[in-house]
Ligand SMILES: Cc1cc2nc3c(=O)[nH]c(=O)nc-3n(C[C@H](O)[C@H](O)[C@H](O)COP(=O)(O)OP(=O)(O)OC[C@H]3O[C@@H](n4cnc5c(N)ncnc54)[C@H](O)[C@@H]3O)c2cc1C
């Protein structure tokens with residue numbers, strides 16, 4: 315890339331030129347990638363990119379691209395679907411809101427509009443992400459899934475193969491998320507059940523289930539909220555609770571439970587904050603074990619930190635469980651033609667089953683570098699805050715088990731780190 319070499323030369327002589335020159339080079343590089351991509355549509359061929367390649371155009375990928383852009387470093391996002399934030403656009407239900415207050419879900423360098431409510435709707439969050447991408451002129455390559463990525467020691471570059479091309483770049487940033495693929499459990503008798511079975515990632519609203527008996531498998535935030543949605547659409551929902559779960563009020567004394575926890579953690583140890591959360595929950599929600607929702611041994615924040623299991627922030631489901639409008643069922647022994655047999659020996663008929671069984675990372679299926687990510691869960695082996703940087707220019711954003719807030723922290727760190735290398739390379743020439 316001649317235009318690129320020319321820019322690098324200028325960096326050495328005129329540091330003030332860095333941002334403008336790099337931005338121009340970025341535009342040229344992206345234009346070149348796009349034109350080369352047109353050819354790649356007919357024949358898979360090699361495309362060199364001088365900056366980092368980011369896999370995934372979710373909030374994490376956008377955040378890191380913006381932080382790099384601010385430093386004048388061009389990056390290229392490759393996204394398997396045809397839109398940004400595919401998880402939010404394509405795989406979430408209609409009534410979804412952020413369940414943490416907006417200040418904890420902001421991406422770096424651009425706050426939410428002040429007109430947004432504390433808990434923005436899915437549509438508002440998506441609008442913010444689109445405005446964010448527009449503001450930083452982020453234009454991902456869409457409809458290309460990364461199939462393999464490996465470091466070529468001979469070239470000293472990453473080789474990223476997608477469904478239609480091979481890219482080469484000095485840095486690779488994994489931003490495919492903790493929720494890349496739906497977890498579809500195997501349940502005995504699944505093939506026999508005659509009704510519809512769908513995962514929450516394909517559920518939009520309870521409209522289609524009005525009047526029907528629906529079994530929701532799983533009691534994380536998705537299962538609990540989908541159960542409430544079904545009830546609101548006049549369906550008759552039951553939720554499977556096979557293990558212990560923490561349900562917390564979304565707000566305590568007018569403050570968000572999450573915000574309050576973050577504030578208390580500045581002064582008190584995590585276990586003490588957990589005790590306070592449990593005390594407040596007991597006062598506000600009562601003894602959840604009487605409703606079939608036993609609490610885990612570890613407190614909610616400690617459990618989240620150790621296992622990644624997010625506490626349920628109650629948005630009204632518990633009241634419906636208490637009133638008997640949403641039924642709690644034990645673990646499933648097997649599915650039958652028209653319903654389910656449960657672990658306690660009871661049986662019940664259902665018209666449909668919704669699997670609220672969560673998500674998993676897909677990194678082990680495409681990243682050939684095996685040291686950094688665990689094959690078991692597809693998450694970085696090193697826990698937060700050390701999981702963002704691997705070897706040979708490999709980075710990860712959004713695998714902190716800390717939602718969008720964690721992704722924003724990663725994004726800033728990665729951009730700072732690449733910037734050091736970028737500047738030193740520019741000065742070497
Ligand atoms: C229903 C739901 C609600 C949530 N609510 C909140 C909340 O309120 N607050 C919060 O902080 N967190 C929340 N989370 C956590 C969630 O992880 C973040 O909101 C956020 O979406 C994470 O962003 P990400 O970019 O890391 O991952 P994602 O949003 O999953 O984006 C990853 C992108 O990578 C793409 N991709 C995956 N594999 C490939 C591949 N091989 N090649 C190319 N592209 C690929 C995907 O298509 C996707 O667009 C929620 C999660 C869910 C499921």
Ligand SMILES: NC(=O)C1=CN([C@@H]2O[C@H](COP(=O)(O)OP(=O)(O)OC[C@H]3O[C@@H](n4cnc5c(N)ncnc54)[C@H](OP(=O)(O)O)[C@@H]3O)[C@@H](O)[C@H]2O)C=CC1
Pocket residue numbers: 410411412413414499500501514531532533534535536537539554556557558623624645646670671672673
């Ligand atoms: N409004 C918001 O902001 C929302 C945020 N989210 C977030 O999205 C992420 C994913 O949430 P979610 O989709 O709820 O997934 P989770 O992984 O949080 O929960 C999955 C649930 O499914 C259960 N489960 C898994 N397999 C089985 C099985 N074979 N039989 C019975 N139960 C099973 C798990 O039980 P067990 O614990 O026993 O394994 C668990 O209760 C979370 O981080 C969550 O906080 C989700 C919805 C709304």
Ligand SMILES: O=C(O)C(=O)Cc1c[nH]c2ccccc12
Pocket residue numbers: 413414572618624625627715716717718
């Ligand atoms: O919604 C999610 O899944 C999140 O990861 C956000 C989040 C991070 N830490 C938490 C602790 C309690 C509740 C939600 C979260």
